[in-house]
Amino acid sequence: MSVVQALVAVAVAAVAAAAALVLRRRRPDDGPTQPRTFLAPAQLDRRDFARPEAEWLVAVFSSASCQTCASMVAKAAVLASETVAVDDVEVSARAELHRRYAIDAVPIVVIADRDGVVRKSFVGPASATDVWAAVAEARNPGSTPHPL
Secondary structure (H helix, E strand, O other): OHHHHHHHHHHHHHHHHHHHHHHHOOOOOOOOOOOOOOOOOOOOOOOOOOOOOOEEEEEEEOOOHHHHHHHHHHHHOOOOOOOEEEEEEEEEHHHHHHHHOOOOOOOOEHHHHHHOOEEEEEEOOOHHHHHHHHHHHOOOOOOOOOOO
């Protein structure tokens, strides 16, 4: 290999390295992957739900195709009383409420007072004990051994 050939090879390598560096700087770095965080609404318009005159509302945002949702609806149903309205807000039957309250995952259970202020919520599955205790604590603060 002659000196001229060596210089040409070094020049080609330098140009290739510079081009690679420029291309790398132009490509944006992928940001860290963020988990999708689903949120329950913080305020409801009680007129959108069953028995708006009831002191408390337990609303379950659900889907008919979701077995976990059916379980959450059953857990909430036993809470129905004169003072507690329970409402299954199934997406295919009441899609407008899912849109209005930006519900993009189910099940979501919200416990709201007479004014529609959400006092406690559960996103995803929850035990019956946790849901029932949350309603008890909302209705009578200090009534559970460890406030939720």
